[in-house]
Amino acid sequence: QVQLVESGGGLVQPGGSLRLSCAASGFTFSRYAMSWYRQAPGKERELVATITTAGDNTYYADSVKGRFTISRDNAKNTLYLQMNSLNPEDTAVSYCKALSFASWGQGTQVTVSS
Secondary structure, three states, X not given: OOEEEXXXXXEEOOOOOEEEEXXXXXXXXXXXXXXXXXXXXXXXXXXXXXXXXXXXXXXXXXXXXXXXXXXXXXXXOEEEEEEOOOOHHHOEEEEEEEOOXXXXXXXXXXXXXX
16 A cells, blocks of 8 residues: 655754655555645645656745755655755644545654744
């Protein structure tokens, strides 16, 4: 079955950076567009970024555009999210998701605080 394992979260100071990873298994990773979502305390889960199968097209939410970069390595079945210039409003649990599948991973906590 579809398995998604996120990692790379942590505590970082404002202005800092983190790189999230999502290890995928149970499906043909290279055939599916992938997305990162996040859910902040007391808020609904929101779409952060999406990448097409070959990685040649991407979409970003306005709130992260210019700061975050989504990428993928189809040979490693892994999705990435490089997050720069982090601010406290980026504090959330981040999740990856494959389009066309309903499965979610356990998420990874990102906390931005001084």
